Amino acid sequence: MRKLYNQSHANRGAGLEKLIDMTNTQYRNKGFADIRKIPTPVKIISNVKGKISGHVTKGELVDYFGVKDGRAIVFDAKETNITTSFPLKNVHEHQFNILKSWHQKGAKAFLLVSFTKRQYETYLLPFEMLEQAWKNYIGDGRKSIPYEDFVMQCDLVKSDKGYVLHFLKSV
Structure with a gap:
């Protein structure tokens, strides 16, 4: 069967990000937390009569x-x-380094990882677990984190208490 669309590399994660953005709006509206998405940086090449290219x-x-x-x-x-x-x-690497730097200074740092072919199961991967896997990754060790590790060691993130994807439930 032929795919009707082609999801580009740049748009991977857009579905998860949309759920996170909706949840972040709910968090702000209820005074629970204030979390913002950082826009993707764009270098403007030209601006001709309001038409911007970059x-x-x-x-x-x-x-x-x-x-x-x-x-x-x-x-x-x-x-x-x-x-x-x-x-x-x-x-x-720059993402890992940012997470590490903020974690070392007391921030709560993590990844939200969604397994799309497992009905979009989403897990909160704490930085400590990512860091341990990363040490192996940059060496000659394992280049991935097994799904079973997520099931056994990470929090499964679900809709809860009216939040679309209540990922801060355990933070």
Whole structure:
């Protein structure tokens, strides 16, 4: 069967990000937390009579920053269509370094990882677990985190208490 659309590399994760954005709006409206998506950086090439052209520049940050109960929160959203593991190549080195830096300074740092072919099961992957896997990744060790590790060691994120995707439930 032929696909009716082609999802570009740039749009991967857009479904998860939409759910996160809706939840973040709910969090702000209820005074629970204030988390904002950082816009993708674009370098403007020209602006002719209001018609702007440009290109996406290399990111230097992660997708989301915010605060809950006086504590900084920083995270990125990732999707994978692999059912058995989450490939660490999906995390860019600059993203890992931002998460690490903020974690070392007391922020709550994590990834939200959605397994799209497992009915969009989404897990909160704490930075500590990512860091351990990353040490193996940059060496000669495993290049992914097994799905079973998410099930056994991470919080499954679901809709709860009126929030679309209550990922801060356990933060």
